[in-house]
Amino acid sequence: MRILHTADWHFGKTIEGRDRLPEQTAFVEELCAICTQERVDLVLVAGDVFQSPNPSAAAEELFYYAMDKLSDNGRRGIVIVAGNHDNPERLCAASPLAGRLGITLAGLPKEELSATGPVAGRVYRVNGGQAWLELAVPGVDYTAVIAALPYPSEGRLKEILSQSLEDKDLRQGYNDRLTSLFSLLNTQFRLDTVNLAISHVYVRGGIESDSEQQIQIGGAYAVDPLVFPAAAQYVALGHLHRPQYVGGTLMPCRYAGSPLAYSFSEIGQAKSVTLIDVRPGKKPDIYEVPVTAGRPLARWRATGGLRQVREWVAAGRDKDAWIEVELEIDKGLTLDEIQELRALHTGFVTIRPVISLTVSESEAEKIRLNSLPLNELFIRFYKQQNGGLAPDSKLVELFLDISQDLLGEKKAAEGEQE
Numbered sequence: 001m002r003i004l005h006t007a008d009w010h011f012g013k014t015i016e017g018r019d020r021l022p023e024q025t026a027f028v029e030e031l032c033a034i035c036t037q038e039r040v041d042l043v044l045v046a047g048d049v050f051q052s053p054n055p056s057a058a059a060e061e062l063f064y065y066a067m068d069k070l071s072d073n074g075r076r077g078i079v080i081v082a083g084n085h086d087n088p089e090r091l092c093a094a095s096p097l098a099g100r101l102g103i104t105l106a107g108l109p110k111e112e113l114s115a116t117g118p119v120a121g122r123v124y125r126v127n128g129g130q131a132w133l134e135l136a137v138p139g140v141d142y143t144a145v146i147a148a149l150p151y152p153s154e155g156r157l158k159e160i161l162s163q164s165l166e167d168k169d170l171r172q173g174y175n176d177r178l179t180s181l182f183s184l185l186n187t188q189f190r191l192d193t194v195n196l197a198i199s200h201v202y203v204r205g206g207i208e209s210d211s212e213q214q215i216q217i218g219g220a221y222a223v224d225p226l227v228f229p230a231a232a233q234y235v236a237l238g239h240l241h242r243p244q245y246v247g248g249t250l251m252p253c254r255y256a257g258s259p260l261a262y263s264f265s266e267i268g269q270a271k272s273v274t275l276i277d278v279r280p281g282k283k284p285d286i287y288e289v290p291v292t293a294g295r296p297l298a299r300w301r302a303t304g305g306l307r308q309v310r311e312w313v314a315a316g317r318d319k320d321a322w323i324e325v326e327l328e329i330d331k332g333l334t335l336d337e338i339q340e341l342r343a344l345h346t347g348f349v350t351i352r353p354v355i356s357l358t359v360s361e362s363e364a365e366k367i368r369l370n371s372l373p374l375n376e377l378f379i380r381f382y383k384q385q386n387g388g389l390a391p392d393s394k395l396v397e398l399f400l401d402i403s404q405d406l407l408g409e410k411k412a413a414e415g416e417q418e
Helices: 023-038 057-071 094-100 167-186 305-314 335-344 360-371 374-384 393-415
Strands: 002-006 040-046 077-083 101-107 124-129 134-135 145-151 193-200 234-238 252-257 272-277 286-288 295-302 323-331 346-356
Touching: 002 023, 002 234, 023 323, 057 077, 057 094, 057 295, 057 346, 077 145, 077 193, 101 145, 145 167, 295 305, 305 323, 305 335, 335 346, 374 393
Parallel strands: 002 040, 040 077, 077 101, 145 193, 193 234, 234 252, 295 323, 323 346
Antiparallel strands: 002 272, 124 134, 134 145, 272 286
């Protein structure tokens, strides 16, 4: 069975108000092309389909278009779990229609996923229960058992996991509950099936970026790598936007990452989806397939000011990118200059002026002299007054003694005035 793992689409997300929907649409087309070219049997989407619990009509339309095209009229299986950004009920509202095309939408951690009737030539659920399903895919001689656990927050579990508010107790309670959930799901796996798990969680030690909304408070929602079901052949995760394996697990466990770079902390990150070839009882073969649909992100630091920015734009530098500009200037930008910058490149997202405060040589010398110790200042003054002749050490000591006495008298006088 060939499986494609993807996550964190965040349909509807912008970058500083700039629309990303055209890029997200291009990603959907690229994803569908990869599925066709690689003959993918099953797609796992590990949460955060949308950026907002109340997505725009355009974002929802793109999601439904993606599901319809990816399913290939029911010949390709799709399993989607809700992430922390998704509204579980809203995500699953289309389940009665989606189920007919072999699409499973799981919104809440304790959701019952019941069997569906077999239809010739289409994907269907052979069996199912709370947070798990068994899926039959046309052309594949065996089924897949999938532990499907949507974002398991305390609120969505509808459970109080610890009576204490201490971080260590919250973390232990959360880990214990997830271990219990996955242990129960582990009992559904069999030797004659492909055994998979999918969830949207933060595993301790994963590398984050600025575009991810924190799902852990003080580490309470950061889980240990050993919570996942031991019999799973592959664990598909969502939440972290950098593609990466999770260390310390008993099986291959991976974040697919987001398909687009959603913050400037992701500059230079290669985006991808993950392909998994697996048979019952065998170790999976795992591949990373690059995704190129999104515009790159870039950061400019123009030490030469507006002139340098003009030169870079004229040279075609990062012409297709979203750009954060840091502009070094010696005075504030005029309204005309701001308008010129905006017109120079449609990809400028943030323009951050950095005003350099210059000082004259005499002012710089004063600043430097004020930082010298008192004895050094006296030596310099003495040399100036005596043709470069340096004072002897006893004279310097006498000066310091007198200075300390005068300083003491001044402090005493100030104390009396108070």
